[in-house]
Amino acid sequence: MKEINDPQFDAADAILRAARERALGARPGLRMLAITGWSSFLGAVVLLAAWLLAIPHDDETIEFGRLASVFIVLWALAAVPALSAAMLAQPSPGAFDPPRRRH
Amino acid sequence: MNKPVSTPEQTVTFYQSAAKIYAREVRGRYARLRNIAMFALLGFYYVTPWLSWNGTPFVLFDLPHRRFHVFGLTLVPQDFYLLTAMLAMAAFTLFFFTTVGGRLWCGYACPQTVWTEAFMWIERYTEGDRYARIKLDRAPWSAQKILRKSAKHLLWGMFALYTGLTFVAYFVPAPQLFADALHFNLAGWALFWSVFYGFATWGNAGFLREQVCKYMCPYARFQSAMFDKDTLIIAYDEKRGEPRKSAAKKEGKAAGDCIDCSICVQVCPVGIDIRNGLQYECIACAACVDACNDVMDSVNKPRGLIRYTSDHHDETGHFHIFRPRAIGYGVIWLLVCAGFGVLVLFRSPISFDVVRDRKQLYREMVDGGVENVYQIKLSNKSDQPHRYRLSAVFVNQHGEDDDLDVSLDPSEFDAAAGAHESVTITARADDPHPGVSKLKFTVQAVDADAHHDDHVATFLAPSERHDSEHDNEH
Numbered sequence: 001m002k003e004i005n006d007p008q009f010d011a012a013d014a015i016l017r018a019a020r021e022r023a024l025g026a027r028p029g030l031r032m033l034a035i036t037g038w039s040s041f042l043g044a045v046v047l048l049a050a051w052l053l054a055i056p057h058d059d060e061t062i063e064f065g066r067l068a069s070v071f072i073v074l075w076a077l078a079a080v081p082a083l084s085a086a087m088l089a090q091p092s093p094g095a096f097d098p099p100r101r102r103h
Numbered sequence: 104m105n106k107p108v109s110t111p112e113q114t115v116t117f118y119q120s121a122a123k124i125y126a127r128e129v130r131g132r133y134a135r136l137r138n139i140a141m142f143a144l145l146g147f148y149y150v151t152p153w154l155s156w157n158g159t160p161f162v163l164f165d166l167p168h169r170r171f172h173v174f175g176l177t178l179v180p181q182d183f184y185l186l187t188a189m190l191a192m193a194a195f196t197l198f199f200f201t202t203v204g205g206r207l208w209c210g211y212a213c214p215q216t217v218w219t220e221a222f223m224w225i226e227r228y229t230e231g232d233r234y235a236r237i238k239l240d241r242a243p244w245s246a247q248k249i250l251r252k253s254a255k256h257l258l259w260g261m262f263a264l265y266t267g268l269t270f271v272a273y274f275v276p277a278p279q280l281f282a283d284a285l286h287f288n289l290a291g292w293a294l295f296w297s298v299f300y301g302f303a304t305w306g307n308a309g310f311l312r313e314q315v316c317k318y319m320c321p322y323a324r325f326q327s328a329m330f331d332k333d334t335l336i337i338a339y340d341e342k343r344g345e346p347r348k349s350a351a352k353k354e355g356k357a358a359g360d361c362i363d364c365s366i367c368v369q370v371c372p373v374g375i376d377i378r379n380g381l382q383y384e385c386i387a388c389a390a391c392v393d394a395c396n397d398v399m400d401s402v403n404k405p406r407g408l409i410r411y412t413s414d415h416h417d418e419t420g421h422f423h424i425f426r427p428r429a430i431g432y433g434v435i436w437l438l439v440c441a442g443f444g445v446l447v448l449f450r451s452p453i454s455f456d457v458v459r460d461r462k463q464l465y466r467e468m469v470d471g472g473v474e475n476v477y478q479i480k481l482s483n484k485s486d487q488p489h490r491y492r493l494s495a496v497f498v499n500q501h502g503e504d505d506d507l508d509v510s511l512d513p514s515e516f517d518a519a520a521g522a523h524e525s526v527t528i529t530a531r532a533d534d535p536h537p538g539v540s541k542l543k544f545t546v547q548a549v550d551a552d553a554h555h556d557d558h559v560a561t562f563l564a565p566s567e568r569h570d571s572e573h574d575n576e577h
Contacts, residue, residue, distance in 0.1 A: 053180045065291075
C-alpha cells in the first residue's frame with residue numbers, strides 16, 4: 001500500500017458519518033428536488049422518443065428549437081407524477097408519534 | 104440481506120467542517136477490471152460519433168428528420184415496434200444479469216461509476232492521495248491550494264465539456280459540430296446542450312458522485328425484487344473475521360482474521376462499511392475486496408475475508424447458478440434477443456400498403472374493361488432515393504396466380520430517402536372475374552433487388568358482365 005495510514009483520519013465511524021451527512025444526505029428538501037428532477041428528466045426522454053416516433057408528423061422536418069420546447073413541456077408534465085410520488089412516499093406527519101389516548 | 108451491525112460511537116473532530124468521502128486508491132484484480140471497463144466504455148462513447156457505415160454515421164439520432172442510425176441500421180417512425188423490442192431486450196438483460204451476477208452494471212459499467220472513476224483519477228493526479236487531499240482541504244487557502252484546486256477544476260471542466268460536446272455529437276454530425284466548436288462558431292441549441300451536459304457531467308461526477316446512486320437511481324431500490332439467495336454479492340465473512348482484533352483484545356478473546364484496519368471503509372466510494380452486511384448503497388465495485396486481499400497478504404492470512412459470494416454459498420459452501428429463476432430469466436432473455444434479431448434481419452427496407460378507393464366501386468370502360476382506383480402508400484426506409492415499379496396479378500382463393508391480364512397506371516414512381524409517398528393508381532382488367540376478386544400488388548425497387556414487397560387488395564367488377572354489343576339493339 002502506497003498511502004499513509006493515519007488513525008486520525010481513518011476511523012470507520014467518522015467515514016460513515018461523513019458519508020451519511022454529505023450533500024443530499026442531510027438535506028431532505030434538496031434530496032426531493034434531485035429525485036423529482038432526475039425522475040422527470042428520464043420520463044421526458046422516453047416521452048420525447050414516443051412523441052417523435054408514435055405521433056404522426058407527415059414528412060415535416062422538426063427544428064431543434066421546437067424539439068427543445070417540446071422537451072421542456074414534457075419535462076414539466078413528467079415532474080407532476082414524479083413530485084406527487086416523492087411527496088406521497090414521505091412518512092405522513094405524526095406517523096411515528098405514539099397513539100393518543102382518549103380520557 | 105444481512106441486518107446491519109451497529110458500531111460503537113466515537114468522538115471525532117476532523118470531519119465535522121466538511122462532510123466528504125475521500126476514497127483511497129486501491130489496486131487489485133477487480134480494480135484492473137474496472138479500469139479496463141472504464142477505458143473500453145469511454146473509448147466507445149468518444150469514438151462512436153466519428154465512425155460511419157456505408158456513408159452514414161454509425162450512430163446518429165437525427166431528431167429533426169426522425170431517423171435513428173444505430174450500428175448500420177436506420178430506424179424510422181414505422182419501426183417503432185423495434186424500439187419496443189429493444190427496450191424489452193434491455194430490461195431482460197438487466198433482470199438476467201442482475202439475478203446471476205448482482206450489481207455488475209453499477210460497479211463496472213454504469214456511466215455514473217465510469218465518469219466518477221475518471222474524475223477521481225484526475226483528482227488524485229492534481230491533489231494527491233487520500234491523506235494529501237484531506238490535508239489540502241483542511242489547510243487555509245494558499246497559492247499551492249489555489250493552484251491544485253484550479254488545475255483539478257480546469258481538467259474536470261475540459262473533460263466535462265468534451266463529454267457534453269460528444270453527447271451532442273450523437274444528434275448532430277461530429278465533424279461539423281467539433282469544427283464549429285473549435286472555431287468558436289457553436290451557437291443555438293448545440294451550444295446550449297453541450298454546456299448543459301458538460302455541466303451535468305461536472306456536477307454528477309465531480310460533486311454528487313455516490314449521491315446519485317444512493318438517492319436518485321431507482322435500480323438500487325428494486326434489487327430486492329431481482330436478488331435471491333444465489334445472487335452474487337460482496338460480503339464480509341463474519342465467521343472468519345469476528346471478533347475483530349481491537350474488540351478481541353478488549354474482551355480477551357482470540358481474534359478473528361479482521362485486524363480492524365478500516366481500509367475497506369476508506370476505499371469505499373459510497374462510504375459504507377461492508378462489514379455491517381450488504382447494504383443497498385453498495386454498488387459492488389469490489390474495491391473493498393481488493394483492499395482486504397492486499398491487507399490479508401501483508402499479514403500472511405488467506406485472501407477472501409471480503410469476497411464475492413452468495414447467501415446460499417455462505418450457508419452451504421456451494422454456488423447454485425443454474426436455478427429456476429436464473430434459467431427462466433435466461434430463456435426469456437434469449438428468446439427476446441432472438442426475436443429482436445429476427446425482426447432486424449427480416450426488416451423490410453420499405454413499408455407498402457394498398458388502399459382501395461371507396462368512393463366508387465368500379466368503372467366500366469367502353470371496351471369492356473373494368474377499372475378500380477387505389478391509393479398506394481410507400482415508405483422508403485433506406486438512405487437512398489429509389490425508383491419503384493408496380494405490378495399486379497389476380498390471385499385465387501388459394502393464393503395462386505390467375506392468368507387474367509391487369510395493367511396499372513402509373514406503373515412506376517420515385518421515393519426520396521426516408522420519404523413517405525402516397526400515389527393514386529388505376530388498375531385495369533380487360534376480363535376480370537365477376538364480383539369480388541383478389542389482386543396482389545407487388546412493388547420492386549428498380550435498382551435494389553432486396554427492396555420489394557407485396558400486398559393483396561380487393562378488386563370489384565360487375566356481378567353480371569354488361570354486353571355492350573346488345574346495347575345498340577335497344
